[in-house]
Structure formats: C-alpha cells, structure tokens
Amino acid sequence: MSTGTFKYVPAGCCYSKFANLSVYWRPANNKSFKQRRINDKTIVYHCHDRDLIIIKESMNNELVIGGDYNLVVFDVFDMRNNHIYEMDYFMSNYMKSSDSDYSFKNTKKNPNITLLSDSGGFQIIEGRTDFIDPVDVAHWYDKNTHAGMVLDIPSSRIREKDILKRTARIQRLNNELMLNVCKKAELINIVHGSSLDNRLYYHEQTKNDKIPRIAIGGMKNYPIHEIIYTTLSIFKEDSSYKQYHILGITRQATLLALAYASLVPGLNITTDSSSHVQTAKSGTYFLHTPKLTQLILNSKSVDSEDWILPCQCPVCSIMKYANVMSKNVSWVTSLYALHNAFVINKFCKYAVECARQGRDTMNHLASLVVSDKTVRRELTKAFDLVDEYLESSTVKSAYAGNRSPILTPMDWGDSNDFTKRVLAALKNMEKYHATQKNKIPSEQRKRNTR
Numbered sequence: 055m056s057t058g059t060f061k062y063v064p065a066g067c068c069y070s071k072f073a074n075l076s077v078y079w080r081p082a083n084n085k086s087f088k089q090r091r092i093n094d095k096t097i098v099y100h101c102h103d104r105d106l107i108i109i110k111e112s113m114n115n116e117l118v119i120g121g122d123y124n125l126v127v128f129d130v131f132d133m134r135n136n137h138i139y140e141m142d143y144f145m146s147n148y149m150k151s152s153d154s155d156y157s158f159k160n161t162k163k164n165p166n167i168t169l170l171s172d173s174g175g176f177q178i179i180e181g182r183t184d185f186i187d188p189v190d191v192a193h194w195y196d197k198n199t200h201a202g203m204v205l206d207i208p209s210s211r212i213r214e215k216d217i218l219k220r221t222a223r224i225q226r227l228n229n230e231l232m233l234n235v236c237k238k239a240e241l242i243n244i245v246h247g248s249s250l251d252n253r254l255y256y257h258e259q260t261k262n263d264k265i266p267r268i269a270i271g272g273m274k275n276y277p278i279h280e281i282i283y284t285t286l287s288i289f290k291e292d293s294s295y296k297q298y299h300i301l302g303i304t305r306q307a308t309l310l311a312l313a314y315a316s317l318v319p320g321l322n323i324t325t326d327s328s329s330h331v332q333t334a335k336s337g338t339y340f341l342h343t344p345k346l347t348q349l350i351l352n353s354k355s356v357d358s359e360d361w362i363l364p365c366q367c368p369v370c371s372i373m374k375y376a377n378v379m380s381k382n383v384s385w386v387t388s389l390y391a392l393h394n395a396f397v398i399n400k401f402c403k404y405a406v407e408c409a410r411q412g413r414d415t416m417n418h419l420a421s422l423v424v425s426d427k428t429v430r431r432e433l434t435k436a437f438d439l440v441d442e443y444l445e446s447s448t449v450k451s452a453y454a455g456n457r458s459p460i461l462t463p464m465d466w467g468d469s470n471d472f473t474k475r476v477l478a479a480l481k482n483m484e485k486y487h488a489t490q491k492n493k494i495p496s497e498q499r500k501r502n503t504r
C-alpha cells in the first residue's frame with residue numbers, strides 16, 4: 055500500500071467574508087500612488103504599473119467597469135474558480151454561514167476540492183450552552199458541503215466517565231438524525247475524551263458504519279508526541295476511515311509531525327486551523343522561509359510605494375504592492391487571509407515532501423523551523439513513534455502518556471465552570487431528544503438506550 059496523505063484545511067471560511075470579492079486590474083503607468091474610495095464597497099488604487107479596483111459583494115454592486123480591465127474573483131465558494139488556491143479543502147462553519155445558502159454557485163462541482171463544515175453548534179469554550187437543531191445542520195450540510203462535522207458536545211476535558219457516556223449518547227442520537235437527512239453530504243464523526251482510554255471508549259460508543267470520516271477533538275494543546283500517539287492509536291483501533299481529521303491545530307511544529315505521520319499507509323490526515331484569518335485581522339502577512347514568519351504590513355512598516363509583495367500566490371500576484379495590502383479597509387483582511395492560507399498550505403506540502411525523503415530530511419527541517427528545545431524534544435518523540443509504527447505497526451508504549459493537555463485559562467476557563475457548561479448543554483440536548491424519539495427508527499433507538 056502507498057503512503058497516507060496530509061492536507062491542510064483552512065477553517066473559518068465563512069460566506070460573508072470569503073465570497074464575492076472582485077478585483078479588477080489593468081496595466082498602467084502611474085507616476086505616483088493614489089487611492090480613491092468610490093463608495094462603501096469599492097476602492098480604486100492607482101499603483102506604479104497597474105490600476106486596481108476592489109469591490110466587496112460585487113454580485114450586488116451596481117458599478118460597471120470599463121472594457122480593458124481583467125477580473126479576478128476571490129471567492130473560495132465558487133468551485134469553478136478556486137483551484138487557483140492549490141488547496142484540497144476549505145472549511146466553513148454552520149453557525150456563521152447558515153444564513154447564506156451558496157449551493158447556487160456550483161459549490162460542489164469541483165471534484166478536486168472537498169468542502170468541509172464545522173457545526174459550530176456547541177461553543178462551550180466560549181460559554182454557549184444552547185443547542186442548534188441537528189436536523190437543520192444536516193439539511194444545510196447536504197446543500198452546501200461535501201462533508202460536515204456531526205453535532206457534538208465538546209467534552210474532551212471531561213474526566214467523569216458518566217458525563218462522557220451521556221455526551222456520547224447525545225452524539226449517537228444526533229448522528230442518527232443527521233444521517234436520515236444527509237443524502238449527498240457525508241458526515242465526520244468526532245471523538246472526545248480526556249485520555250486515550252476515554253477516547254477509545256467514546257469512539258466505541260459513537261461509531262457508525264455510515265460515517266466514513268473521523269475527527270479527533272480537543273488535541274490543540276497536547277504535547278506533539280501525544281497528538282501523534284493518539285492519532286496512531288485511533289488509526290490502529292479502526293483503520294477503515296478515509297479521513298482522520300485533527301481538529302484545530304495551530305502550532306507549526308505539530309504540522310511537521312502530522313506530515314511525517316502521513317507516511318503510514320492508509321492514514322489520510324487533515325487538520326484545520328483558522329490562524330490565517332485570526333492573523334489577517336492584525337495585518338499579519340505570512341512568509342514561508344521554510345519557517346513560517348510573520349510580517350506586519352501597515353503604513354509604518356511599508357515605507358515605499360513600490361514595495362513589492364514577496365509572494366506569487368493568486369492574491370499577491372494581482373495586488374503586487376505591499377502598500378495596497380497595508381490599507382486599513384475590512385475587505386483587505388479577506389485577501390490577507392487567503393494569502394496566509396496559501397502560505398500555510400505551501401508549508402504543509404513542503405513538509406510532506408520532506409517527510410517522503412525520510413527522517414534525516416525531516417530532522418533537518420525541524421532544526422530550521424523549531425528553535426524551542428522542549429518542542430524539539432516533543433517532535434523527536436513524535437517522529438520516533440511514527441518510525442516505530444512504520445516498522446512494526448505498534449504504538450510505542452514508552453510514549454504512551456494519556457497525559458493532560460497543557461491548558462491555558464484562555465482556552466478552557468475554570469474546570470468546574472467548563473463541566474457546568476457541558477452539563478447545561480447536555481440537559482438541553484437530552485430534553486430535545488426526548489421529543490424526537492419517533493424520528494429515529496426503532497432498531498436504532500434500542501441501541502441508543504443502552
């Protein structure tokens with residue numbers, strides 16, 4: 055069998071921010087830089103060698119552009135267009151996009167791109183405990199995505215088995231309801247748990263033959279080797295999934311480990327992150343050198359009108375001048391985000407290339423990318439685990455940690471408070487399912503009462 059794969063998924067691609075942004079451009083010969091704001095949604099730049107017109111929500115914009123302009127539409131949801139980003143996945147979010155139905159835009163018609171969606175339903179970490187209807191989510195998935203996350207209660211921090219058992223049961227019920235609705239879109243099951251044992255238990259409780267993809271939640275702050283240990287262990291337990299998605303990984307070093315783990319035959323790993331959007335908000339512009347480094351582009355840091363962006367991505371090759379990207383208008387943020395996603399994707403592809411060349415190349419890349427000694431040690435352990443698995447299909451017990459994640463108060467809040475929120479969300483969902491009994495066929499229901 056050939057090796058697995060590792061692909062980056064830019065998350066947080068919400069319709070309101072990543073659709074309908076048009077850039078018209080034409081060659082020009084301007085003596086000096088000028089900008090003109092036409093209206094709320096339209097701005098014109100006269101740069102050294104080009105004129106640019108940027109229009110937000112261009113589909114609803116009345117402006118008529120003359121004949122000699124070339125049009126580029128930056129719209130990740132337009133499947134006819136988005137091969138230009140060289141990405142295999144995009145990920146939207148039901149909670150942030152459910153008011154828009156973009157199925158009319160050939161959303162699903164590009165066979166090379168998989169559109170994923172997160173439910174965004176239980177933002178327990180942000181203090182939400184209300185619920186959204188899994189049936190509504192499923193209808194929206196079926197129209198607008200190839201595969202969507204099942205509606206879960208993120209309980210990765212919960213150590214109490216009885217609570218975990220209840221959240222698993224709710225997810226199992228949600229899965230049945232959603233599967234009844236989804237005719238075209240697939241679902242992605244999610245596993246939670248505060249330890250590997252709990253995760254395997256959770257998987258056993260929630261697995262469903264009709265769900266071909268799986269996601270591992272709550273790993274973001276774990277040491278890198280623990281993430282690899284968990285991923286390989288779950289793969290060893292059940293290697294039938296076509297996708298193993300690690301939810302929300304932002305550290306660059308972890309991307310290296312995941313790229314290396316994709317040498318395991320049959321293990322197709324993805325991970326999503328919204329850092330391309332988060333960083334874009336502050337005008338952060340990523341460079342891949344091969345380490346991802348950050349430039350802040352603003353009127354102070356960009357001292358020349360002819361400062362050319364050091365990147366050939368679809369955004370930068372049109373915008374060309376840093377000066378244009380340093381303008382503080384909201385829609386430039388979307389262009390930053392697209393560029394940043396492009397750079398992270400390039401980095402992940404590069405890491406996979408290095409992994410294919412072997413451990414020595416990977417060690418070398420790690421030495422260029424990671425300077426922190428603790429992180430380097432984690433990464434070495436992670437690489438060792440993969441090597442061990444490739445050799446003997448076992449997950450090295452020496453690194454079998456089941457250790458707690460490195461938690462920061464910002465990520466999780468107070469522990470008791472978190473449990474309270476999970477319990478509140480649970481109660482809401484349990485009440486909901488008490489009224490839904492008739493909608494789940496009886497043989498499925500029996501399984502769910504155990």
Ligand SMILES: [Zn+2]
Nearest residue numbers: 365367370393
């Ligand atoms: Zn770029």
